Structure formats: structure tokens, C-alpha cells
Amino acid sequence: MSFSRFWFTAGFVGSVLMPGLAFAQGMMEDTTERKQPLEIWGIQFEEFEYRYSDDDEELGVWNGDFFYGTDALKVRWLTKGEYAIEEQAYEGLENQLVGQIPISTFFDAKAGVRFDTPEGPDRTYAVLGVSGLAPQWFEVDANLYVSDEGDTSAEVDAEYELLLTNYWILAATVDATVAFSEDREIGIGKGLVSTETGLRLSYDLIDRSVSPYVGVVHERKYGDSADFAESAGGSTEDWFAVIGARIAF
């Protein structure tokens, strides 16, 4: 058969209908999905929880993000909120839309906008940040904000996960905000503004999609920010018991 094919070919090589086309078709360009950058999306909520404070305040809290993109560029929508259940009001409501590009093996740079629309005055900020994995497995996220009022502030987030087992995970988080100028209208004083420290014990119930947890969270305001809170009749330090779930899809 291969013999016959060869002689047949030799004889008809001149009269084959569209040899050029056939060969072009043979040596095709790869335009399949494989040759395109891999597009990925995901939804993650590091926090999705109910908080009960030491002075009987009840909060619904979330901190999550949705992303879509490639290795080279991702678009990320981050959303964060604190809803006071009794007052039926958002103590905090923050949405960010950022573009994210890799800048080193383990770190990405982010730039975008942040909209704060809680109960009370709103703010819009420009955001510039880095996030990634620091040595010894610390997840780090650091952002610089410039508000539409011209005020500058910075926020640093760090998380460490301790594997008690491959399913029971103890996660420690620290979040600190520093303001470089005062924005009294929203209760921000110059200097260290606030910290939030958390410890959550989770169990991976369904893969890593749903991981219920319990934990404690400590919130504290400092300096002028603490004074502003006090004069507004708010607290400067709170302890919360939390129950919730880490979610990833």
C-alpha cells in the first residue's frame, strides 16, 4: 500500500488538485486554546462570618475577591464589609477594582480604584499595592491609598497558616492601617489608625471549597483615631468571637 501510494504520488504529483493548499493545511498554525494564554477565574472569601463582640454587638463580616485573567494580567474585584445586624447599617463597605501583574517570582503589583460606601461619608481612593508570598510562607498584601480628599494612607495585611493536620488549619492574620494625614470626617487620625488581629481554626469540609471555622478577632483603634471614635460614642477596642467559613470556587 505504501508502495502503491508512493508511485501513485510520483505519477500524479503534477496533477494533484491543490498541492499548495494541502501542504499549507498540513503545516498549520496552532490557533487552538493550547496556544492561547490560559484564562482562569476564581472566587475566594477568606472571611465570611458572624461576629459577636464583648459588648454584645453583632456583625456580619466578609472579605473576599473575584478574579479573572491570565498569568500576565488579572482583574480583581475585592470586596470587604462589616454589617451591624442590630443597627441594620454598614459600619464598613469597601470595594476595589484592580489590575494585577506579576513583578517577581512570588509577588504581584496591583493598581486600581477603591470605593468606600459605608453608613456616613463616602470616599474614593486610588490604590497601588503589592501582594504575594514572603519567605517562611507569610501571605502579604500591602496597599497605598490616596483619597479624593487628598489624604494618603497605607494598609498592610499578613496571614500565616499553621497546619495542625492536613485538614485542620489554624490561620493567624494581622491587618494594620496607617494614615499620613487626618481625615476627621471619617474618623481617621494621623499615625497608626487601627489594627485587626485574628485567629481562626478551620476544617476543610469540602475540598478547599468550604472550610468552616471558629475564631477570635481583636480590633483596636489608636491615637487620634481612637479619640475620634470615643467622642463619637464608639468603642476603641473590641473582642469578637467569630464563626464562619472560608469559601473558594
Place this chain on the structure above:
Amino acid sequence: MRKRLLTGLFSLFVPALVFAGEYNLTVDRVTIDTGDFIKEGIGYNGKSPGPVLRFKEGENVKINVTNNLDEMTSIHWHGLILPFQQDGVPGISFPGIKAGETFTYEFSVVQAGTYWFHSHSGFQEPDGAFGSIIIEPKGREPFRYDREYVIQLTDKHPHTGDRIMRNLKMMPDYYNREQQTVGEFFSDAKTNGLMNTLKDRMAWGDMRMMKADVEDVQGFTGMINGKGPEQNWTGLFEPGERIRLRFINSSAMTYFDVRIPGLNMTVVQADGNNVQPVNVDEFRIGVAETYDVIVRPRDAQAYTIFAESMGRSGYARATLAPKEGMEAAVPTMRKPARLTMADMGGMHGMDHGDMDHGSMNHGAMDEMDHSGMSGMDHGSMAAMDHSTHGSMGADKEKPDDPFYAKGSGIMPEAANGGKFLSYADLKAQKPLYEEREPTREIELRLTGNMERYTWSINGVKYADADPIRLQYGERVRFKFVNETMMTHPMHLHGMWSILDVGAGQWNPVKHTVSVQPGTTVFMETEVDAPGQWAFHCHLSYHAAAGMFRKVVVEGAPQASQVSAELVTNEGGGA
């Protein structure tokens, strides 16, 4: 049409020179039951795995593939030497097979041995689209057997391929449930001392690398011929018979360590090519590789075929028995493997100083001679530490497998302390090519970033890469340098990979070559197949993440190009 008719007429005049067989395959949505879970998947002729295709060497085969899916598909004939348009890689060999269409593959079978076929579209292969190929040789085989079975391994996962890829990109350790825990820290501290253990953890933490990063995708059920461990696929035999077992690893991601307690195995073929027989107690089969072994059970008892994954996160099990329903004991899996600093040897910019102590654990290390050790782990301990393994005796010391980094944590070791097959043991039965100097060397660094789950060659992903251009008639020496901490089974389509094991003209001829972390492996290729071909890591999610290249073979003599063209014309019309 005219051509077809003429070819048909012509073949009337040269009758009976060759066999010609016609085969039909349908690509179907199927249900896969592993015994642990039931899932939707893709199969052939209504089943996953698909049928065993039996060809004869020299036969001209015609295979009609009907796509009953609602998406594109393709079939790649893994390891078969054929015109590139018949190779079945969408975007490289042909456009693919559209939903509802039938595509006819036509090629001559120019080889013999055990091979397999699978979809090369998306994640259809991990979803179940594969089957096996047995090609009977023209002449006599250099070994005898009374009975044969295909043993097709896979790592069936409850998640679809798309989902797995997305999860890995989102969280690279999504499926890794063998990570080091607080408990392991304390047990290591007890064995190796607190400071050593702390130093070890700090050294790995500094690199942001995990010692437990041996298997990316865990949580699978190991299967043999479509049966999970509980469903226990059984092959029957009469005591005293020689049984040829054709092992094929069709896994998406999993290397298996295979043994049959109570039976010695004689390896007679690797990747379809006969090798000089080697007696072993156990062998490691890389993803996409095949090994043919002969066993001879003399007693009327059952034997367990036990295939535990390299990272010990799962296993496949089957039985050889004189009667249906008999079973033998199923071994328990060994401890999960831990990488060592030796496996990191290929990584750039790593500080190797002062790591020796830190990376040693899992054994009574105190008495050991530390000279020349760059990081011993439990995998290689038995051979090293005679004081605590008195039963083994000094003369039983096994040499390290040269295809692993010295002191590698994934260095294989036979469960019974016996012989574990190494690439170094593979010698061709008969050289396929004349020995000659390679005309040039091409270095391919296997690269990646585990935290981002990007995989690449020479730091460039397929999406951004130019093809590798080879000249017809040259003999290229490929130098693989594994700079990642994972094993990569590299598969070149269309042309043989002559693995350099230092045996000169007896170097074995393979289609898939595993490159272990921290090692450099050479293979040579006689560039004798015009056209364009795929060349990639056969771990499904590594290939999809970018560890993939197109190879273009240029400058072929006119005749072979035109005949290749013609096959397209004939085959592509269906």
C-alpha cells in the same frame, strides 16, 4: 474522489502484499464508576478505558473515529510512527474532529509492541478518553509467553480536568494533602533534633518550596483496566504459565510504583520496544510510559498487582488468580515521599550551604557519615544506614539510581528490599538505528513556578514560544535539565527518543522520557519524520500550563513530503 478511485484500482494490481484493517471508534460521554465515586467522563465505544486495538506490524489501518460529543475531539496514537497529519494533535497535525463528524485515520503500522491512544483535546484524556494498542510483530518475539493481559493504569479524579486546572492555578496546593504538619515537625524534632528540624523548615520556607510537593493532584482513585481497588480487576492463569503483562500508565498526573508480591517480573519491553530482559521486584512507570513484563506464577494462589503512587497518596490494585473471586493480601502504602535539597539541585540561586543536616530526617541519623551527603531522606535510608537495618547486611547495599539526584527523596526502593528497575538497566534488544555522533545538541531546561503553577521550557510557556526547528536527516541530542522540583515525563511525537543510559548502540528507544528533579538527562533523536509534531510534558496540567513545544522538521526530500500531503487529502475529507 478521482484519486481515491485510482488508488483503489491500483491496489487491485498489487493485492495481498499487505494486510489492511478497518476499525471504528466512537467518542462518547460515559459514566465511570471507580468504586469510590461515580462520575461523568469521556470514553470510546461507550466505555472508559476504550477498547484494545489489535494491529499487525505492516498492516495498513483505517480507523473511523465518530465524535458523539458536543465539542471537538481528536485521537493521538501514542508512540506510533506515522505521517504527521495522522498524529491527531489539533492545531499541529490536523484541525481536530468536530462534534458529530467522522474522521478517518489511515496509516501503515511500521512497528510492534504495546502502545496506547488518547484524546489530545482539552482535558478529555484525564476525563477518560484513552484506550490501548497491541501490535503483533511480523517475526518471532525474543521471549515466550502463554497468555497476555493489558494492565492499563489511571488516576481517576472526582473533579473534571477543567476544574482541576483552575483549582491548581488558584491554589497550587489545592489537592496536596500530604503537606508537613505540626505533628510532623515534632516527630522530626524528636528524631533529628529541634534545631536541625527548625533549620530544615526555615531552609524550605526561605525558598517557599514544599518538601511534600511530589504529587500535584491527589484525591484520585487508582484504577486498572477501568476497575478501582475494591472492584479488583482479575486476570486468570493456570499455574506454571508465563503471563505477559502489558503495563500502560494512562494517568493524567500520577507515577506508579508497581509490584506483585510473591512474583519476580522480567521486563522485556519498554515503550513498545524490546529490551534485554531484566528481572526486577518492582518498577516505577512514568505517565504515558509502557512496560511489558513476564511473570510465571507456579502456585495455584492469587497474587496482588499493587501499584502505589510515587507520592503514596493513592494506589491501584488488581489480581492474578487461577479462579475468579480469589484474592491475595493487599499491602499498605509506604510513607509519603519527601523531597530533599538534592531534588532542588537544579534550581537557580539556591543556597546549598549548611543544608545537609536540615534536610535529613525520618531515620536514625545520628550514627551516619555525613561526608558526601547533600541531603538524605527516608527514601534512600535503608541502603545507607546499616546499623539500624542489621538484617540487610552490608553486601546488600544497592547502588543509587543514576537517573535520580544523589540523595533524592523520591529515589525508588523496592518494598521487599530487592531489585528496583532503573533506566540504567534498559538496553535495547536490537538497535533500531545505527550508532552515530549527534549532529547537534539542543538544551531544554524544564522550568516552572509552583506558586503560580506555571510550567515552561527554557522559561517560556508554549503560548509565547517559537517552534523548535529540526532539519530532516540530522541526529539531535536533547539535553533536559530539570530545574523544577517535579518529575516530568517528556514525550516527543513522531520520532523515537533514544535514551542515553551510557550503553551506546544498545541505548533503549522510548517515546516518553522521565526527567527527575535536580537531574540532567540526554536523549537522541534521528530526525526522520517530516512535518510538525508536539513535544511536551505528559502531565496533563503541566502541558496545559505551558510545558509544551511544537517541533517542525524541515528540509525533507520531496517524495516524503508529497506522500504526507496525499494522506491528508485522503484522510481529511471524511
